[in-house]
């Protein structure tokens with residue numbers, strides 16, 4: 001298996017209202033051989049078609065993939081939580097889907113993804129919170145930090161929805177506050193071994 | 198064996214709790230997906246304002262009333278009429294033509310929860326003029342859910358979603374033709390209930406009881422572990438007619454290596470499979 005020289009084994013990204021364009025900006029910076037598996041949980045009340053169009057942009061070398069239950073969580077594509085399912089990462093590095101109750105009024109919930117990924121990857125995990133008008137993701141990011149993982153949030157000054165970012169900043173001492181472009185570049189350099197932490 | 202993950206203490210607690218519940222009350226969640234169960238348990242700990250899973254275990258073991266009140270939280274019964282309309286559309290297009298060729302039909306809904314899926318299928322069959330020749334078996338382990346299913350009574354506030362899903366699924370009339378509304382509730386038409394049997398059946402221990410043309414088991418196996426999943430797939434294989442159809446949830450693929458020679462895709466996106474008759478299935482589950 002391809003293990004990233006960065007030492008990181010997973011990236012989890014959470015976003016809500018206003019997060020599609022920053023997410024695209026981040027993902028567009030990554031090459032097709034990017035070697036850290038990526039999982040994304042977005043609140044998608046905004047609905048189907050638009051969403052897929054935006055995320056299927058040709059600039060993205062990595063394909064967006066909505067997994068089946070028990071798919072192995074691997075690099076090479078971006079795992080997007082399917083609408084109406086919580087997406088969890090199990091300790092054997094497989095995806096686990098669930099339709100249990102909403103968490104923080106959301107399904108998929110960012111906390112569900114972040115907390116389980118933190119249990120799976122410990123300090124080898126990067127958690128990223130993007131724009132949103134909710135406080136989902138804060139507990140998850142806190143757990144990632146507590147386990148020694150790296151925490152990043154989108155710069156709230158330029159985000160459409162600050163609430164989710166500010167909420168995460170209140171509960172967690174965030175490592176990096178970056179624009180989406182910076183996050184993309186940072187991840188790319190990190191994977192190549194040329195980023196400084 | 199020594200587990201070297203940092204938070205294995207929590208996992209140990211989960212395991213002990215499931216063992217304790219089984220010993221004390223006989224409810225067996227030990228072969229359910231450990232991670233899903235753990236998430237449910239952690240939610241209970243939080244809701245009850247307890248410090249950890251061991252405290253929850255203490256309460257569950259010593260207080261039967263408490264256990265009974267919290268037991269339903271272990272099962273996930275979320276469902277709706279025409280859930281995943283694209284599935285019903287695929288079923289209409291790809292399965293119904295085959296079903297027309299049989300003189301009579303048996304359909305098994307395994308894990309039917311509160312019955313919405315069963316009535317949805319009954320409506321579809323009715324519209325395709327197949328209902329009269331069909332016997333439907335709908336099973337679950339949750340007795341309370343089965344009671345609701347039998348009653349066929351649902352909340353009116355969900356009606357708009359039902360209608361929307363029904364139309365998207367390729368429905369030919371209007372959802373309102375199959376129900377009668379009574380204040381807060383709506384009730385499924387008696388006609389639809391005529392050929393449905395609701396039965397209590399546990400996929401983890403009970404045996405096959407039917408040779409079905411179609412089995413639907415949607416959004417159930419995602420809560421089972423690998424061993425139980427394999428048992429259930431074998432059970433379905435044995436419970437299907439020669440070229441029978443198996444319909445899974447849209448995010449459940451059974452096409453992992455072990456099953457490839459026993460099932461083939463009929464409709465990939467709809468997760469509709471077809472049994473491939475063979476002699477070798479017994480060998481495989483060993």
Ligand SMILES: C[S@@+](CC[C@H](N)C(=O)[O-])C[C@H]1O[C@@H](n2cnc3c(N)ncnc32)[C@H](O)[C@@H]1O
Nearest residue numbers: 273274276308310337338339399400401415416
């Ligand atoms: C999420 S519901 C699925 C409902 C419906 N099939 C659908 O897709 O909308 C899962 C159901 O599986 C049932 N179930 C869980 N374990 C079971 C078992 N061992 N045997 C039979 N049913 C089981 C639960 O009681 C629950 O009603």
